[in-house]
Amino acid sequence: MNLVERVLKTIRNYEMLKPNDTVLIAVSGGQDSMFLLQAMNYLKTKLKLKKLVVCNLDHGIRGKESAEDSLFVKTRAEDLNLGFIHKKIDLSKKRSKGLSMEEAARKERYEFFNEAALSAGANVAATGHTLDDQAETILMRIIKGASLKGIIGISPVREERGIRIIRPLFEL
Template identity: 35%
Template sequence: MSDDDNSPISARTAKQLFAALKSAPALVLAVSGGPDSVALMWLAARWRRSLARGPLLTVVTVDHGLRPEAAREAREVKRLAAELGLPHRTLRWRGVKPKTGLPAAAREARYRLLAEAARKAGASHVLTAHTRDDQAETLLMRMLRGSGLAGLSAMAGLTERDGVVLTRPLLDVPKSQLVATLRRAKIGFAEDPTNRDTAFTRPRLRALLPQLAAEGGDVRSLARLAGRLARANAAVEVLTDGAERFLRLRDRDDAPHGPAARSFEARAFAGLPEEVRLRILLRAIDALGHEGPAELGKVETLLSALDQALAAGPRAAANGRAILKQTLAGALISLAGGRISITPAPARRSRRDFKGG
């Protein structure tokens, strides 16, 4: 961003933010009523008016049914959308809410509803208002949870979900700029009290950011780190693609193939870098298992067991007897005859099965 972090976003900068979306048929804007999403709506509407032809914009607000103020905030978003000449829909997350893991469940419900709205509107993309601040907080959360390189890459600018592309055009924009933009335009916005509720992890980490900034770990530095990790992660993904092609070339003609099995020479696999081997296993387990996605820590344990089995059991591996057989995330992983094979695991038998129905 060339604009100062505390200055309103200029029309020129806004044009750059949305330039890649100019040829999209229609876009859905996810707007909750908070400053970030209201700024997204205002900037997108201004950008769209500057085009002779451009995508149709539809504003969607998701009411999670968790706060009594949410309905009023949705009505306010609808009013502002109408002033900007944009159609608006409010979608509600209905049903029983979980007692634990509520933020994650609400996020899943929100994205599901937004994807449904996009399909109905004929939109190719859903735009969310995640900012540089959100990126820094996400990186911190994942660091504390011990995420791998892919997780530490934090949020991507573009991700596909349920046949719709999630787009985060403001990911390199500080929240302070969005607030300054709304103040310059004299546009009001709501403040979600859950953003300050220390019962949740993200608000607790947000409160620590000033202390981290004093030590040099400000939002800009953390977001830059996430970007560098994303760059490294993309490079490892390319290496993993190449390693999978290498293993297929080394495959025997009589090895099991097809969508129901993956198999490769154990020794060729063992010669690959550890991170690449982990990703190959993750991909195979997630593709063939029926209880995924697999947890990184459990795949790390599996890889360690495979390495130990290869080191300790060359004779057993040579005579075809399985020296390792393990299920993980609904996939069956075995080492036998010098090969590693991943297939779908048999379905778990319920207690009713054992009782004869």
């Protein structure tokens, strides 16, 4: 079974998508999210999806490099004739007291996903989280002293503010 078939299997096993869904795909420019973009575009017809829209958030942390990643993602979205929503923020100015840079970035990302989904008319947002991300999340929660209930990892599907957030690469 190739990787795209494994993604399709994960989507079906967790009932992530339904016909006529409009899917916002979170793409950073990294390998996982670029593969997610390619796989979702390839599976669009098979899954009978209404529309795919790419979103990209530049946290302003890596300067020129992150701007180049955003341009790369925009170009790829245009090559695939997909909509593109982009936002640049200065995370250092947005950090709340008590939040690490990583926690603040995550908070901003999910707020942006919600804004972008509303703007695109999307009812689903897809992220490129993989098994490695799952293991990292659980390990970090253990290190931080989470209870047994608190070490539950990333859910493959969850609802947030009326948007279904899915992780099609969850089993890769």
